[in-house]
Amino acid sequence: xxxxxxxxxxxxxxxxxxxxxxxxxxxxxxxxxxxxxxxxxxxxxxxxxxxxxxxxxxxxxxxxxxxxxxxxxxxxxxxxxxxxxxxxxxxxxxxxxxxxxxxxxxxxxxxxxxxxxxxxxxxxxxxxxxxxxxxxxxxxxxxxxxxxxxxxxxxxxxxxxxxxxxxxxxxxxxxxxxxxxxxxxxxxxxxxxxxxxxxxxxxxxxxxxxxxxxxxxxxxxxxxxxxxxxxxxxxxxxxxxxxxxxxxxxxxxxxxxxxxxxxxxx
Amino acid sequence: xxxxxxxxxxxxxxxxxxxxxxxxxxxxxxxxxxxxxxxxxxxxxxxxxxxxxxxxxxxxxxxxxxxxxxxxxxxxxxxxxxxxxxxxxxxxxxxxxxxxxxxxxxxxxxxxxxxxxxxxxxxxxxxxxxxxxxxxxxxxxxxxxxxxxxxxxxxxxxxxxxxxxxxxxxxxxxxxxxxxxxxxxxxxxxxxxxxxxxxxxxxxxxxxxxxxxxxxxxxxxxxxxxxxxxxxxxxxxxxxxxxxxxxxxxxxxxxxxxxxxxxxxxxxxxxxxxxxxx
Numbered sequence: 001x002x003x004x005x006x007x008x009x010x011x012x013x014x015x016x017x018x019x020x021x022x023x024x025x026x027x028x029x030x031x032x033x034x035x036x037x038x039x040x041x042x043x044x045x046x047x048x049x050x051x052x053x054x055x056x057x058x059x060x061x062x063x064x065x066x067x068x069x070x071x072x073x074x075x076x077x078x079x080x081x082x083x084x085x086x087x088x089x090x091x092x093x094x095x096x097x098x099x100x101x102x103x104x105x106x107x108x109x110x111x112x113x114x115x116x117x118x119x120x121x122x123x124x125x126x127x128x129x130x131x132x133x134x135x136x137x138x139x140x141x142x143x144x145x146x147x148x149x150x151x152x153x154x155x156x157x158x159x160x161x162x163x164x165x166x167x168x169x170x171x172x173x174x175x176x177x178x179x180x181x182x183x184x185x186x187x188x189x190x191x192x193x194x195x196x197x198x199x200x201x202x203x204x205x206x207x208x209x210x211x212x213x214x215x216x217x218x219x220x221x222x223x224x225x226x227x228x229x230x231x232x233x234x235x236x237x238x239x240x241x242x243x244x245x246x247x248x249x250x251x252x253x254x255x256x257x258x259x260x261x262x263x264x265x266x
Numbered sequence: 267x268x269x270x271x272x273x274x275x276x277x278x279x280x281x282x283x284x285x286x287x288x289x290x291x292x293x294x295x296x297x298x299x300x301x302x303x304x305x306x307x308x309x310x311x312x313x314x315x316x317x318x319x320x321x322x323x324x325x326x327x328x329x330x331x332x333x334x335x336x337x338x339x340x341x342x343x344x345x346x347x348x349x350x351x352x353x354x355x356x357x358x359x360x361x362x363x364x365x366x367x368x369x370x371x372x373x374x375x376x377x378x379x380x381x382x383x384x385x386x387x388x389x390x391x392x393x394x395x396x397x398x399x400x401x402x403x404x405x406x407x408x409x410x411x412x413x414x415x416x417x418x419x420x421x422x423x424x425x426x427x428x429x430x431x432x433x434x435x436x437x438x439x440x441x442x443x444x445x446x447x448x449x450x451x452x453x454x455x456x457x458x459x460x461x462x463x464x465x466x467x468x469x470x471x472x473x474x475x476x477x478x479x480x481x482x483x484x485x486x487x488x489x490x491x492x493x494x495x496x497x498x499x500x501x502x503x504x505x506x507x508x509x510x511x512x513x514x515x516x517x518x519x520x521x522x523x524x525x526x527x528x529x530x531x532x533x534x535x536x537x538x539x540x541x542x543x544x
Contacts, residue, residue: 053437072439079437089481090306091490092430104427105440107420110487136485152434162437 003030004066006159006192007052012061014044014051020216021047025061027211027220029192031159034183034206036223037196039213045196048213049162052194053077066159075105078153078191080163080182083146083170088138094148095120095133101152119155127151127181143174147181154185161186161193167202175202182206200227201248227251272511279510285404290506292411293463293472294499299418300456301477301498302491303449306429308356312349312450313473315363316457319345319370321466323458324391325377334391335406338458345370346454350447374466394465394517403462410459414452425449426487463502464517471521472498479531497527 007029014021021044029035037045050056052063054070062069065076078101086092099110099120124130127147132140140148146166153161163182167175183206186193195203200210200223210226212219214235219226226232227249232240241252280287304313323341324334345366353359378388418425427435428442436442453473460469476497480490505520 055436072441073437074439077437079434081433090430091302091481091485091487093485093487096487097431100423100427100431101434101438104423104431104435105438106423109419109422110426112488 003032005029006031006033006066007194008064008067009052010062010064012051012063013059014047014056015059022213022216022218025218029160029194031192032186032190033208034186034193034203035195035209035211036200036203036207037194037211037213038198038200039218041198043213043215045213046164049164049194049196052160052162053079075156076159078156078158078161080146080149080153080161080166082165082168083142083149085142086137086140086145088136090136090138092137093134094129094137094140094144095124097137097148098123098152098155101155123151123155126185141174142170143177146170146174146178150178150181150185154189154191157189158191161191163193163195163197165196165198167197167199172202179203179206204247204249223249270512270514271508274511276511283506283510286506287503289404289407289411290463290502291499292408292415293459294476294502295495296411296414296456297460297472297502298476298480298495298498299415299491300453301473301475301494302480303418303425303429304453304473305477305481306426307449309453310470310474311360311363312353313453313457313470315349315367315370316342316345316454317461317466317469318367318374320454320458320461321391322370322374322377324461324466325374325381325388328383328387328391329377329381333402333406335403335458335462338391338461339410339455341370342454342458342461343451346450350450354446390465390515391461392465392467394468394515394520395463407459407462410455414456414459417448417452421445421448464520465515468517468521471517471524472502475524475528476501479528482528482531482535497524501527 005028007027009025009027012025013023037048039045047056051058052065052070053074054072065074099116102116102119103110121130121133124133127150129144129147129151132144137145137148149166161182166182167178170178179202182193182195183203195207197203200207204223207223209221210223212226212232212235214232215237217235219231219235227242229240229242232242232251239253243250243252304310320338320342323344324338327334327337348366349359349362353362374391378391381388424435424440425445427438427440428445432442456473457469460472464471477490477494479497480493483493484490501520501524504523505516508519509516
């Protein structure tokens with residue numbers, strides 16, 4: 001049985017004025033698929049997410065979520081943003097941030113409800129965050145906040161999870177914990193994942209395919225098909241070395257910060 | 267001291283200001299409620315900016331003999347729309363407010379200078395009324411407060427989402443831009459109503475201080491608005507009761523109570539932090 005297509009991008013191009021970001025992008029993501037989006041700075045990774053959310057208009061082509069185009073966001077989408085330290089003075093605890101993913105769009109006052117509380121508690125347990133449930137979000141560490149973010153993104157059973165550099169600013173241990181969490185949540189709820197990252201290593205074990213953006217062009221395939229010296233050299237139009245060492249990958253010579261974490265090699 | 271507090275004939279005075287007390291209570295509830303969003307959306311400066319243009323509208327109304335409350339409301343709505351349209355980014359917003367503020371104040375002062383009626387009316391717009399709020403004005407205050415409170419309760423959840431977690435709210439399909447504009451209009455109404463009791467220069471004491479105090483005490487999204495409303499209502503109603511006998515404007519009483527509550531909240535927070543550490 002072939003899996004349902006969640007996200008379908010057809011001949012999509014996007015440019016700001018004269019500057020083309022990407023052209024004729026073709027991508028189809030199925031339910032349960034984990035897709036990494038990698039590429040140089042300013043190669044249009046985050047822009048792609050905004051286009052999928054309907055916040056940026058395509059120059060041409062179409063993007064469909066479950067067969068329909070998205071206008072301004074969608075409740076079928078769970079969104080995990082980049083880590084940013086939250087203000088300490090906000091009236092928001094971890095469980096409140098999580099709950100907004102479930103019913104934050106609804107009108108009225110968030111009265112305490114036992115059904116909602118149960119769901120929130122289950123989700124807190126699933127991401128191992130029961131002990132920080134009542135901590136104001138301004139006091140959470142980066143890893144703790146991102147774990148709550150993952151829970152917030154999946155609590156309403158979205159069909160598509162969009163993650164925009166969710167691991168940046170985390171230490172290596174937290175990176176692998178949060179990556180593992182995103183993967184296990186995807187397996188449980190069967191959502192497709194589009195995971196934007198500058199470093200593929202923390203999710204290398206989980207991803208099914210890679211979308212590599214550079215120079216306004218793209219390559220799609222399994223990590224073994226795309227993350228190769230010959231493929232990426234062709235994409236960048238110059239000599240690029242893909243080095244594998246102890247299960248980690250580094251792209252050297254792309255000279256525009258696409259190198260994956262080589263500074264962290266020890 | 268007798269000028270500050272005079273409680274002789276207190277029993278006879280209370281019934282006379284019954285309407286003012288009701289208006290004050292509602293104003294407190296409204297101020298405390300919207301104050302929570304003023305804090306979470308970082309809009310304190312906008313409150314001040316709107317109140318100066320609201321003052322200009324009220325002063326012009328006074329000069330040409332229109333309803334002052336209507337003038338104040340028109341002035342603040344114009345300010346809110348300008349800020350909402352031109353100040354979507356925080357940095358732009360602050361500079362636009364800083365540009366609008368002295369202009370509004372200047373226009374207002376001009377209108378007051380040309381006005382030849384009672385001097386107390388003039389002064390009141392800037393620094394607050396003496397208690398005698400007349401009946402049509404009380405009706406106006408009650409209506410405005412009710413509109414703001416009910417509207418806020420209806421959009422509470424999506425507005426919280428949009429204010430506290432805008433990126434995710436937008437991705438989830440919450441109409442963050444429309445909510446931002448609605449919020450600015452409600453804020454304009456709240457400012458125009460508050461101005462008539464505490465005056466343009468002191469509006470912050472109702473729309474910011476109580477919420478700031480509440481945020482010192484809890485991070486619960488349900489407790490913060492409740493405490494904030496209680497604090498604001500205490501300040502206004504308490505201020506009216508204290509000011510009753512003296513014939514002075516109520517604003518110094520309201521602002522002092524409000525400030526006092528804030529100080530107590532800070533002390534409680536300090537003590538709590540120390541207890542946690544020890």
